[in-house]
Amino acid sequence: MKKKYLILLFTILLLLLAILYISKQNKNSLIYSFYHWENSYNIKENKEKLYIKVLDIDYSNKLEIIKTRFNVKPPKNFIPVIYITNKTMKTVKANKLVLKVLKALDSYTFTYDELQIDCDWSLNSKANYFKFLKLLKTNLNKKLSATIRLHQIKYYKKTGVPSVDYGLLMYYNMSYIGDYNTKNSILDNTIAKKYQYNFDKYPLKLKLALPLYSQAVQFRYKKPLDIFEGTVQTDFDEKFEKLKNGYFKVLQSHYFKGRYVYEGDIFRFEDSKKQDLKIALEDFFKISNNRFDEVVFYTIKYKNKYDLQKLLKGI
Template sequence: MLVFLLFSCSKNDEPAIAFYYWKTIFKLSETEKEILEENKVTKLYIRYFDIGLQPQTKEPIPISPIRFQGNVANFNVVPVIFIQNKVMLQSNLDVENLAKKAVQLVEEISAVNKIAFREVQIDCDWSLNSKDNYLKFVERFKKLSQKKLSATIRLHQVKYFKKTKIPNVDSGVLMYYNMGSIAPDSLNSIYDQKIAVRYLKSLKKYPLHLDFALPIYSWGVHIRNQKVIGLRSKLSFSELQKDENFVQISAFFFKVKQSNYKNGVFYEENDLLKIEAITPEDLKQMAKELGESTAQAPKEIIFYDLDEFNLKNYEKNIFEQVVSCF
């Protein structure tokens, strides 16, 4: 009964369901189409390109611009630009030129694919040392694009907003994941309620309207000699349980029985894999604690990210269950 009370939610004015699409080629699988249709999803936040640094010159360059092989005519598309923080850390950064080129590339990709868009989202985990360049970039991008602008916001930027400042955008999206450090211990770096609690009380003081992004992805933390040597995507409990090269030694850990290659990665005998994932109960708990902590109800919940591998870990109606918790 206690578990039922904790994880059951009532329906009021529920936020809309949206998804991030974070692949380099846009092409929906039948499963992905089915989920979007069943959840009446009309809005997709699509990563258009990253901005990084050219290794030799340290000049900003677009990385892996998206290519469309599927139709997006039925969706309200929000182009998302992911900017590596090291770009904004450049002391000689030509912010005006970067903003101009970013706007042009968003417009070019949209024009070629006949996408009419009303909003752009800037995704950057800016820091105290990069905030001046970042805030200037947002200002210039907004003026040049003449579009509605949103920005991703991290927990530390909410709690310390007087220091990190608030970008001049129309709204923000709180990325409610990647809370802890990636480590060989038993903690889940994607979601840790003990860490989340330290920041939740700051939400009601944050001046910018926030929607929320929740995680539906998982990964494997590859550990060798008690050191993390990499993150491995698209690994599941069930897959590893069937693989004779791995043995489950605890709730989250698998041990390599014999050296082998899996998905192009070499695993040495006695290596460890820690699977970090988000359960349906985690998602409902995240929604409840956010709903209880925010001063203004979110208009939408964006799930990261739309991928058949992620979707198969949940019941089809999990997204409706989660938004009903707000």
């Protein structure tokens, strides 16, 4: 009896070691790529896989489409991305929008095998957006992907699942940036954990997108005024008073990053910290089995912020 118990214990131990080994191998086989989110493309030498925003679509009094200017030829096998506001999807009919998008894409000289759509759809725009994706897929006859938010997985029965080839989970911007009391609107793993449900049921295979950028949010009387992307904490060493964690008060009116700020304004500095990125990566691996071994970082401007190979290996 004792011998059988030891054999069983040994078998369980081997199984656990095998699981740990496979998990480690999966992490080590991860590849990374980048978003390019500028309105002009100027990178002369690039070896990275890129997801390049090519169209920026919004609706104010009319449909507005901003095309990315390619001053330099884009790399081969890049994936063009179209950003569409939810207001556009609530206002413009799917068939009309598809025609506009196809015309804009046809004006480019580059070739592509896959297209990605970035739209944070709502319940009011869901039907039109999903119709748009189906029409676009039919007309292009190419691989089509769509960005997905955490809440769209937790509540997927309500929000719906787009008819695309795969989803790219945007694991950032998960809390309201305009709330004065928000801790970190870029990446807050405490908030993210509240949405880590239904990954085992979600039908789309997922890639993961993580942030690399930092920013400062300007407040006046606790009302949001402006966002300064690319700031670093040392930008607040002069003419600012450090308050609680991440908050700084303007001591005298001056130009900050080319914009005039007033005495008494409050800035909240937010960053995508290495430790937070590690936690986000580990959490995603725990909850998602139906995934690709690719992480897309936003954006390539900050590619040298961390050693990304070490980060993905968990070192």
